[in-house]
Amino acid sequence: MEKPAEFVDLERYPITSLERARGRALVSDIQNRMAASCICALPGFLRPEALVRIVAEAEALEPMSHSGPTDASPYFFNYGTTGELNALPPNHPRKRKTPRNMRQIARDLIPAGTAIMLLYHWDGLTRFLAAATGAQSLYRSADPFQALNISVMDEGGCQQWHFDTNEVAITLLLQAPAAGGEFEYVPLIRSAENENYEAVKRVLDGDRDGVVQLSQEAGMLVLFKGHRSLHRVAPVRGTRRRFPSILTYNRGRGWSAHWNRASCITGRGSKPPDAMEGSSRILRMALLDL
Numbered sequence: 001m002e003k004p005a006e007f008v009d010l011e012r013y014p015i016t017s018l019e020r021a022r023g024r025a026l027v028s029d030i031q032n033r034m035a036a037s038c039i040c041a042l043p044g045f046l047r048p049e050a051l052v053r054i055v056a057e058a059e060a061l062e063p064m065s066h067s068g069p070t071d072a073s074p075y076f077f078n079y080g081t082t083g084e085l086n087a088l089p090p091n092h093p094r095k096r097k098t099p100r101n102m103r104q105i106a107r108d109l110i111p112a113g114t115a116i117m118l119l120y121h122w123d124g125l126t127r128f129l130a131a132a133t134g135a136q137s138l139y140r141s142a143d144p145f146q147a148l149n150i151s152v153m154d155e156g157g158c159q160q161w162h163f164d165t166n167e168v169a170i171t172l173l174l175q176a177p178a179a180g181g182e183f184e185y186v187p188l189i190r191s192a193e194n195e196n197y198e199a200v201k202r203v204l205d206g207d208r209d210g211v212v213q214l215s216q217e218a219g220m221l222v223l224f225k226g227h228r229s230l231h232r233v234a235p236v237r238g239t240r241r242r243f244p245s246i247l248t249y250n251r252g253r254g255w256s257a258h259w260n261r262a263s264c265i266t267g268r269g270s271k272p273p274d275a276m277e278g279s280s281r282i283l284r285m286a287l288l289d290l
């Protein structure tokens with residue numbers, strides 16, 4: 001099993017036959033589900049044989065993972081200057097943090113020959129995701145640290161309530177925990193026009209109204225509108241690790257790093273190296289607190 005196409009259950013998900021009726025039906029089913037519920041989960045996307053290899057490779061990389069902060073803002077970086085934040089009331093969502101207990105393996109630590117990297121670099125997968133997300137064009141991110149990440153969540157591991165930078169997040173669950181570790185989200189809680197801080201605050205305060213839970217199994221591919229939908233990972237229970245991987249794509253070439261987020265994944269410095277300085281406007285804007 002060397003070719004990435006062999007890692008995917010092509011009988012169930014004919015992603016290499018996008019021009020044929022079955023491929024078209026798959027893409028339109030995903031698009032309909034994304035439009036209706038802002039998430040689409042494809043169980044059994046990866047074949048069990050591939051998962052054995054992928055998990056063994058993740059276990060081998062796990063000692064190099066970085067823990068990062070133990071709590072973080074829903075906005076990762078705070079969309080404002082210190083002065084603006086100081087003017088907000090103390091429990092405003094922009095000033096709030098919720099628990100984060102996870103480690104991450106940065107893209108530059110994942111060797112080229114690993115199954116997850118072969119899969120990420122496979123044009124067949126990128127083409128399928130472009131069709132599924134309705135993108136005219138989709139590019140793998142050129143970000144040296146965040147293009148592809150494997151997260152590691154041990155017992156008690158969780159991820160804070162947050163919004164993603166990208167419109168649509170693509171995750172693959174490599175290993176599921178025995179219990180807990182559910183993906184929880186509030187569909188489309190904010191829009192481009194309205195941050196809806198009141199509703200965000202209620203969720204941060206523990207109100208479960210509107211919170212939807214997705215139980216994931218190993219091998220599941222998830223497409224999710226994470227830029228508008230507040231989400232988190234609930235605490236993992238039991239000793240089997242949760243291993244999600246996050247695949248990052250952009251609609252344009254290049255990358256737009258939020259440096260604080262990169263440094264929270266890598267733990268290597270809190271400032272971009274010189275080579276990256278000025279390489280994107282968003283990068284410069286991101287030199288703010290988490």
Ligand SMILES: O=C(O)CCC(=O)C(=O)O
Pocket residue numbers: 151159164169171183231233244246
């Ligand atoms: O672990 C997951 O399933 C979700 C990951 C996530 O939301 C993120 O990395 O932004």
Ligand SMILES: [Fe+2]
Pocket residue numbers: 162163164169226231
């Ligand atoms: Fe996310």
